[in-house]
Amino acid sequence: MISVAQARARIVAAMRPTAPEMVGLAEAWGRVAAAGHAARLTQPPADVSAMDGFCLRAADGALGARLSIVGSAPAGHPWSGTVGPGQAVRIFTGSVIPAGADGILIVEDSAEEDEVLEVREAVVAGRHIRRAGQDFAAGDVLVASGTRIGARAVGLLAAGNHPWARVHRRPRVALLATGDEIALPGEPIPAGGIVSSNAHALAALVRAGGGEPVVLPVAADNEAALLAAVEGLSCDLLVTTGGASVGTHDLVQPVLAGRGLRTDFWKIAMRPGKPLMFGVLDGIPMIGLPGNPVSALVCAVLFLLPALSRLQGLPGEGPVESEAVLGADLLANDQRADHLRARLVPGADGVPVATAFSRQDSGMLRLLVEADALILRAPHAPPASAGERVRIIRLDAIGL
Amino acid sequence: MISVAQARARIVAAMRPTAPEMVGLAEAWGRVAAAGHAARLTQPPADVSAMDGFCLRAADGALGARLSIVGSAPAGHPWSGTVGPGQAVRIFTGSVIPAGADGILIVEDSAEEDEVLEVREAVVAGRHIRRAGQDFAAGDVLVASGTRIGARAVGLLAAGNHPWARVHRRPRVALLATGDEIALPGEPIPAGGIVSSNAHALAALVRAGGGEPVVLPVAADNEAALLAAVEGLSCDLLVTTGGASVGTHDLVQPVLAGRGLRTDFWKIAMRPGKPLMFGVLDGIPMIGLPGNPVSALVCAVLFLLPALSRLQGLPGEGPVESEAVLGADLLANDQRADHLRARLVPGADGVPVATAFSRQDSGMLRLLVEADALILRAPHAPPASAGERVRIIRLDAIGL
Numbered sequence: 001m002i003s004v005a006q007a008r009a010r011i012v013a014a015m016r017p018t019a020p021e022m023v024g025l026a027e028a029w030g031r032v033a034a035a036g037h038a039a040r041l042t043q044p045p046a047d048v049s050a051m052d053g054f055c056l057r058a059a060d061g062a063l064g065a066r067l068s069i070v071g072s073a074p075a076g077h078p079w080s081g082t083v084g085p086g087q088a089v090r091i092f093t094g095s096v097i098p099a100g101a102d103g104i105l106i107v108e109d110s111a112e113e114d115e116v117l118e119v120r121e122a123v124v125a126g127r128h129i130r131r132a133g134q135d136f137a138a139g140d141v142l143v144a145s146g147t148r149i150g151a152r153a154v155g156l157l158a159a160g161n162h163p164w165a166r167v168h169r170r171p172r173v174a175l176l177a178t179g180d181e182i183a184l185p186g187e188p189i190p191a192g193g194i195v196s197s198n199a200h201a202l203a204a205l206v207r208a209g210g211g212e213p214v215v216l217p218v219a220a221d222n223e224a225a226l227l228a229a230v231e232g233l234s235c236d237l238l239v240t241t242g243g244a245s246v247g248t249h250d251l252v253q254p255v256l257a258g259r260g261l262r263t264d265f266w267k268i269a270m271r272p273g274k275p276l277m278f279g280v281l282d283g284i285p286m287i288g289l290p291g292n293p294v295s296a297l298v299c300a301v302l303f304l305l306p307a308l309s310r311l312q313g314l315p316g317e318g319p320v321e322s323e324a325v326l327g328a329d330l331l332a333n334d335q336r337a338d339h340l341r342a343r344l345v346p347g348a349d350g351v352p353v354a355t356a357f358s359r360q361d362s363g364m365l366r367l368l369v370e371a372d373a374l375i376l377r378a379p380h381a382p383p384a385s386a387g388e389r390v391r392i393i394r395l396d397a398i399g400l
Numbered sequence: 401m402i403s404v405a406q407a408r409a410r411i412v413a414a415m416r417p418t419a420p421e422m423v424g425l426a427e428a429w430g431r432v433a434a435a436g437h438a439a440r441l442t443q444p445p446a447d448v449s450a451m452d453g454f455c456l457r458a459a460d461g462a463l464g465a466r467l468s469i470v471g472s473a474p475a476g477h478p479w480s481g482t483v484g485p486g487q488a489v490r491i492f493t494g495s496v497i498p499a500g501a502d503g504i505l506i507v508e509d510s511a512e513e514d515e516v517l518e519v520r521e522a523v524v525a526g527r528h529i530r531r532a533g534q535d536f537a538a539g540d541v542l543v544a545s546g547t548r549i550g551a552r553a554v555g556l557l558a559a560g561n562h563p564w565a566r567v568h569r570r571p572r573v574a575l576l577a578t579g580d581e582i583a584l585p586g587e588p589i590p591a592g593g594i595v596s597s598n599a600h601a602l603a604a605l606v607r608a609g610g611g612e613p614v615v616l617p618v619a620a621d622n623e624a625a626l627l628a629a630v631e632g633l634s635c636d637l638l639v640t641t642g643g644a645s646v647g648t649h650d651l652v653q654p655v656l657a658g659r660g661l662r663t664d665f666w667k668i669a670m671r672p673g674k675p676l677m678f679g680v681l682d683g684i685p686m687i688g689l690p691g692n693p694v695s696a697l698v699c700a701v702l703f704l705l706p707a708l709s710r711l712q713g714l715p716g717e718g719p720v721e722s723e724a725v726l727g728a729d730l731l732a733n734d735q736r737a738d739h740l741r742a743r744l745v746p747g748a749d750g751v752p753v754a755t756a757f758s759r760q761d762s763g764m765l766r767l768l769v770e771a772d773a774l775i776l777r778a779p780h781a782p783p784a785s786a787g788e789r790v791r792i793i794r795l796d797a798i799g800l
Contacts, residue, residue: 076581155601181476201555323750350723
C-alpha cells in the first residue's frame with residue numbers, strides 16, 4: 001500500500017494538460033489560460049478625470065478665483081482645444097483631461113453662473129486625475145498562463161481588448177460504473193440491486209472541477225461487457241467505479257490487463273476507499289474508484305479533482321486544507337489515513353469547530369451529504385482530545 | 401444615503417423566486433431544489449454485507465469451526481435459499497444477506513478447501529452487516545426544498561431513484577452597459593474611449609451565481625438609445641452599469657423615470673460605489689451599478705449575488721464573511737462603509753493575515769483582480785492596528 005500523497009503525486013504526474021482552444025470571452029469564465037494574455041492597449045488611454053467637475057490650470061485654482069467656462073468634455077467626447085490661463089472646461093468621470101489643464105475642481109467645490117466658474121476650494125495639481133496607464137500599460141500581462149479565469153479576470157481581459165481567450169480544452173472524463181447489481185435512476189432495478197449514484201455524482205464533480213463528463217452505460221460484471229465498454233473511448237481520463245478490488249467478481253483489473261492496461265498501483269493506505277486503482281489503458285490514464293459511493297466521492301476529492309486540475313494546466317495540488325478545533329475526542333488511528341465525515345460550527349476565534357459523526361460507515365451517503373468537512377487523520381495518529389487543532393478539508397466550497 | 405445592509409434587504413425583499421422546472425439529474429448540479437425530494441426506495445433495500453466473505457449463523461462461527469459452503473451470492477444475484485446450521489454462503493460487498501444468516505466471516509479471517517470453510521476469527525452476530533434502510537428509508541427527504549444541489553446531493557438523488565429534479569429556473573439577468581465612451585472588446589474604440597469590461601465580468605459573475613446572463617448591446621448616452629435598450633426586455637432582473645449618478649450625462653434615472661421606473665433608492669453609504677440605484681421598471685427589478693469596473697464588481701458581490709440567490713429560492717444572504725488579522729495599520733474610516741482590496745497570507749493560528757493595498761483607487765481593476773479579499777470597514781470605524789481582528793469577504797471562493 002502507498003500513501004495518499006504518493007498516490008496523488010503519481011496520478012498527477014501522469015496527466016498531460018489538454019491542448020489550447022480559442023473561446024469567446026463570454027465563455028472564458030472558469031477556464032484555465034493556456035497562454036499569457038497581454039494588454040492590447042493602455043488603461044486609462046490618457047490622463048482622465050476621476051470625478052465630475054472642471055479642469056483648469058492648477059495655478060489658476062486659488063480659493064475664490066473666477067474662471068470662464070470655455071467648453072465641455074463628456075466621457076467619450078474629448079475637448080480638442082488647449083485650456084488657457086483663466087479658463088476651465090467642464091469634465092466628467094472618465095473624461096480625457098484636455099491639453100493645458102493639470103488640476104480638477106470637483107463639482108461639489110464649485111459655483112457657476114453665466115459660464116463663469118467660482119473656486120470654492122483651492123485646487124491641488126494632479127488631484128482627482130487618473131494617469132494614463134495607471135491600471136495597466138499595453139504589453140502588461142493581465143492574465144498569466146496557467147491561471148483559472150474568474151469573473152474579475154474576464155473583466156480585465158475585456159478591458160485589455162481581448163474578444164477571445166486562449167484556454168485549455170475542457171478535459172473529457174469518461175465515467176464507467178460497473179456491477180450487475182446497479183441500475184440508473186428510473187430504470188428497472190435488478191433483484192437485490194440498487195440505483196447507481198456514482199456516475200452522476202462524479203459527473204457533477206467533474207463539471208464543478210472544470211471538466212466535461214461523459215457518462216458511459218453501466219457495464220455488467222463480465223468480461224465481454226467490460227471490454228465493450230472501453231472500445232472506442234475518446235477521453236482524457238477514464239474513471240471506473242466498482243470492481244477495482246481483487247475479489248472473485250472484481251473483474252476490472254484482470255479483464256483490462258488482458259486488454260493492455262498497465263497498472264501503476266491499486267491499494268492506498270486510506271479509509272474510506274482502499275481499493276483505488278491507477279493505470280494507463282491505450283494511452284488514456286485510468287482511475288479505478290471503489291464502488292461504494294462514499295468511498296468513490298472521497299477518493300474523487302483526493303485524486304480525481306487534482307488530476308482534473310492538472311489536465312487543465314493547473315499544478316494539480318490536493319484539496320485545500322484548513323484548520324479546525326476538535327469538538328469531540330477521537331480515538332487513535334490505525335495504519336490507514338482516515339477522512340472522518342464531520343460537521344462544522346463557527347468557533348469563538350474564527351477557527352471552526354469540527355465534530356466527527358459518531359457513525360463513519362462508508363455505506364452512508366446521506367451522512368456524507370450532511371458533512372461540512374472531512375477531518376484528516378494521519379496513519380497511526382494518537383488519540384486526540386476536544387479542543388485540539390486538526391486539519392480539515394471543507395466540502396462546501398468545491399461544488400460538492 | 402442608506403446603509404449596505406438596508407440596501408441589500410430592500411433589494412432582496414423585491415425578488416420573487418423563479419418558477420420551477422424539471423431538469424434531468426445530470427443537469428441538476430448547482431441548481432436550487434424547488435421542492436423536497438423524498439427517497440423513492442429504501443437504501444440498502446435489504447440487509448447487505450459490508451465486506452467480501454461468508455455469511456452464516458453467528459452461533460456456528462466459533463473459532464476453529466468448520467462449515468460447508470453451500471452457495472454464492474454476488475452483488476445483484478441474491479441467494480434464494482435459507483442458510484441452515486453448519487452452512488455458509490459466499491458473499492461480497494453489497495450482497496443481500498440470505499435468510500437464516502446473521503453473521504459475516506470476512507475473507508481475511510477464513511480458510512477454505514474443497515468447499516469447506518474454516519473460521520479463523522470468531523464471528524460476531526450483526527457485524528459487517530449494513531441493515532436495510534441504514535442510509536435512508538423510502539419517504540425520507542433527501543434534498544430539502546430551497547437547497548443548492550451539490551455533487552453529493554446529485555448522488556443522493558440518484559440513489560433515491562430520481563431521474564429528474566424539480567429546480568428553480570435559472571434567473572435571466574439582462575446586463576446593460578451605458579456610455580458614449582465604451583466599446584466591446586475587439587470593436588472600434590471611440591476617441592478618448594475605453595473597452596467595456598463590466599457587462600462580461602458581470603455575465604461571468606451571474607453564471608457563477610447560478611443565473612443566465614443576457615448581455616445587451618451597449619447603449620449610448622442619449623434618451624433614444626436608453627429607451628430602445630429596455631424595449632421588449634425578457635428577464636428576471638435588469639442590471640445597468642454607468643449613468644446611475646446625477647451628473648449631466650447620467651441619464652439612466654431621468655430617462656427611465658419618464659418610462660415608468662419607480663426608484664427605491666440610489667445612494668448607499670459605501671465605497672467604492674456610492675451611486676447605486678435600485679428600482680422597478682415594468683415589473684422587472686432593476687439594479688443600476690456604477691460604471692467604474694471596480695465599483696461595479698464590488699457592488700455586484702454585495703447586492704447582485706444576494707439578489708440572484710433569492711431569485712433562485714435561497715434566502716439571499718450577503719456574502720460570507722470571515723475573520724482575518726490585520727497585517728498593517730488602517731486609518732480611521734469616514735461615514736461610508738469601505739471595502740478595502742487586500743492580500744491574504746496564511747496566519748500562524750489558522751486565521752489569515754489581511755493587508756490592504758496601499759492604493760485603493762477604484763479605477764484600478766488589475767488590483768481588484770490581484771486581491772484575495774475585501775477588508776470590511778464600518779462607517780466611522782476608528783483607526784485599527786496591525787494584529788487586530790477584522791472581518792473580510794474572501795474573493796477566491798465565489799467564482800470571482
